[in-house]
Amino acid sequence: MKKILMVLTSVSEIEETGEKTGYNVAEAAHPWKVFKDSGHFVDFASIKGGQPPQDTVDKDDPIQVAFTQDETTRAGLYNTARIDVVDPEQYDGVYLVGGHGTMWDFPDNEGLQKLVGSIYDSGGLVGAVCHGPAGLVNVELKNGLRLVEGRTVAAFTNDEEVAVGKEKIVPFLLQDKLVEQGATHEAAENFEEKVVVDERLVTGQNPASAGGVAKEMEKLFAEAIHQEKAAEQHDSEDLRAAHDAKKSSSHKKREGH
Template identity: 55%
Template sequence: MTKKILIALTSHDRLGDTGSPTGFYLPEAAHPWKVFTDAGYEVDLVSVKGGEPPMVGVDPSDPVQNAFLADDRISGRLKATPRPQDVDPAQYDAIFYAGGHGTMWDFPDDTTLARVARDIYEGGGVIAAVCHGPAALVNLTLSDGTYLVAGKEVAAFTNDEESAVGLTGVVPFALQTRLEERSAKHSGAADFAAHVVVDGRLVTGQNPASSTGVAEAVLEILRSGAAA
């Protein structure tokens, strides 16, 4: 069976009422993609609304981003991502939620995307998220109704980092605080320093600098057989 990992992307393109664009943060998809594909995994994409998701954070000097965008398979999928309801969770060993501020608006309440992740996890797979990607976890419940993150160690974009980028009053909620309200055990490193947390088959990272580390941790779980 083909080894496959699903990367989930936001479809939200406006940063609150600021008039500024947002979307998925390209390096948080591209760098994990490289880690996964270098390890022999096939990577698929999904977005909340399907179609071409909005993208920010493009750095033409980053060879990994350039390779991601130039890849024939990825470029085709970026133009026409499937919706969550068009995805078969049984095909995937893991789901990776890429960040970007857009996720704060559409990841939390997308029940179909949550079902995809729940099915992957309850089938023995891995759930991973980085930076604002853990917005997908704040309302994600297991089949027994409990929050996935309850009692688990997690990392996400911190309240201090949100303040540092001047968007505390723009985002619809404070991600760190909401995770803590769901009884997650949040930990944070210094602002914008890499920080990856693994708790069983849940892997989370604090910020863009954590993207590669989160992907590597996912692979370690899959290689160890802890995901089955």
């Protein structure tokens, strides 16, 4: 069973404005359902640990309602692990949930950078949606390159930031920052679904893209499982062939004797 870590912001207010924020519930709930329906185990972590702040729940969205009412999920969110004590070796993938707060506590967090880099370096998947790709900023891999360098990504766009009136409030424009770090940014129209897959990095533009990011991650997991099974089958056949050859050789020796 594949194990996935969902990472959430610990920021509850947008600086200077006092406006309440937290992790975007839709961006957590829809991927959670995809992962859960695929039989994967989902853990939660946040930058500071404990109970992360939650943005508004859309009561008309049954998936968000199910997410907030699921007992296992509620228990996991009640006391999340602090990101810098999480063991990356425990996870096959990490998914960075968006919400405006991530713009303040994701980019400069060394624990998050190390975790994302370690999971990718070990062959795991990295997914992020909307403002979640702020957690990809400054992530370096073992080869010395930034994770996003030379890659194609999607994230909350400059135009979308203007549309929600926060272009002058956020510490930087995420689209611009990713491009500065060497990424190619692809965008759909404002608030339309857009998911980009680049090797084992899967990114989405906005809340409408969250479920799509998880589905693409699932496709990659399925491919990896298929490859693992094929390798196991090949090893089993080799072992059987070696066993048969040894048996045949032993039989011939007995006949010669």
